[in-house]
Amino acid sequence: MTESIKQAENAIKAGDTKHAFELLRLALAEDPNSERAWWIMSGLVQRSERVNCLEQVLRINPENQFARDALARLKTAPPQEEIKPAREIPKPAKKAPVTTLPDEFKTWHYTKGSRLYLIILGQERLIRAQAKTDLIPRIKAALRKKLLPHEYLEEIKSIPLNRIQAIREVGPALHIRYWDKEIERTTRFVLSNPALCSQILDYLTKRLSPDYELQTKRTRTGLNLLISTLLVVGSAILAAIGYWSVISGTIQTPWLKGIITWLGPGGISLVGAVFLLVALGISGGLLFKPRNRRKLVAIGMDLENGNHK
Numbered sequence: 001m002t003e004s005i006k007q008a009e010n011a012i013k014a015g016d017t018k019h020a021f022e023l024l025r026l027a028l029a030e031d032p033n034s035e036r037a038w039w040i041m042s043g044l045v046q047r048s049e050r051v052n053c054l055e056q057v058l059r060i061n062p063e064n065q066f067a068r069d070a071l072a073r074l075k076t077a078p079p080q081e082e083i084k085p086a087r088e089i090p091k092p093a094k095k096a097p098v099t100t101l102p103d104e105f106k107t108w109h110y111t112k113g114s115r116l117y118l119i120i121l122g123q124e125r126l127i128r129a130q131a132k133t134d135l136i137p138r139i140k141a142a143l144r145k146k147l148l149p150h151e152y153l154e155e156i157k158s159i160p161l162n163r164i165q166a167i168r169e170v171g172p173a174l175h176i177r178y179w180d181k182e183i184e185r186t187t188r189f190v191l192s193n194p195a196l197c198s199q200i201l202d203y204l205t206k207r208l209s210p211d212y213e214l215q216t217k218r219t220r221t222g223l224n225l226l227i228s229t230l231l232v233v234g235s236a237i238l239a240a241i242g243y244w245s246v247i248s249g250t251i252q253t254p255w256l257k258g259i260i261t262w263l264g265p266g267g268i269s270l271v272g273a274v275f276l277l278v279a280l281g282i283s284g285g286l287l288f289k290p291r292n293r294r295k296l297v298a299i300g301m302d303l304e305n306g307n308h309k
Contacts, residue, residue: 110192
C-alpha cells in the first residue's frame with residue numbers, strides 16, 4: 001500500500017494525475033484509514049470532494065493542522081470555477097448506526113478565563129483540546145452527535161488508547177507515557193484540580209479494564225514527617241544561632257562577619273524567618289501529599305511496537 005502511494009506521488013510529479021488518482025483509489029481500497037493517501041487525493045479532486053478528503057484526514061488524525069487549516073479556508077472561500085476533472089473518490093464503508101452505551105464516549109471539561117479545556121475519551125483515542133468559551137454551545141451540539149468538533153478546537157493532543165503504556169496521577173495532572181511510532185513519549189494533561197484528575201483516572205480504569213490494571217502505592221508518610229520536622233527545627237535553630245552570633249559578636253570569619261554586620265540583627269531575623277517559612281512550605285507540601293500514589297499500567301504491552309499482545 002505504501003508503494004502505491006509512492007507511485008502516485010511520482011505520477012503527480014510527472015504530470016499524470018489521472019494515473020496518480022487511480023493508484024490512490026487502490027491504496028484506499030486496501031486501507032481506508034491511510035491519512036497520507038486521503039491528503040494527497042485532496043489535491044486531485046474538485047472542491048466538494050476535496051472537503052470530503054480533508055474530513056477523512058481529520059477523522060484519522062485530528063491533530064493534522066494542515067488539513068484543518070485547508071478545510072477552514074475551503075469552507076470560507078467563495079466558489080470558483082473548477083479546473084480539475086470530476087472524479088469519484090472512494091466511499092468509506094458505511095458503519096452500522098452508533099449503538100454504543102453513553103459511557104463509552106465521555107467528556108470532562110473546565111473553564112479558565114475565556115478558555116475551555118476539554119478532555120474527550122472516545123472509542124479509540126484520548127484527546128485533550130482547548131477552545132474559546134463562546135464556542136461551548138457548538139461544541140456541545142457536536143459532542144451530542146458523537147462527533148469531534150475539530151473545527152472549533154485548538155492545540156489538540158490525541159493519543160490512541162492502544163499505544164498508552166501508563167497513566168500516572170500527579171496532583172492536578174495526568175502524566176501519560178505512550179508510544180508514538182517507535183518512540184516512547186510522555187505528555188501531561190493538566191486539569192483544574194486533583195479531584196477531577198482522580199475522577200478521570202477512575203473512569204479510565206473502568207473503561208480500559210482488563211487490558212490495564214491500577215497500581216496503588218502508599219506514600220511513606222513517616223519519612224515525610226521526619227523530613228518536615230528536620231526542616232522546620234533546623235531552620236529555627238539556624239536562625240537562632242545566627243541571631244545570637246550577631247548580638248554576641250562571636251563570628252570571626254572576615255567575609256561572613258562583613259555580611260552579618262551589613263544585615264544587622266533585624267536583617268538576620270528576617271533571613272531566618274524567610275528560611276523558616278520556606279521550610280514550613282516544603283513541609284506542608286510533603287505532609288499533604290496524597291497518601292496513595294496511583295498509576296494505570298498496560299498489561300502485556302508489546303515493547304517492539306507499542307501495541308497490546
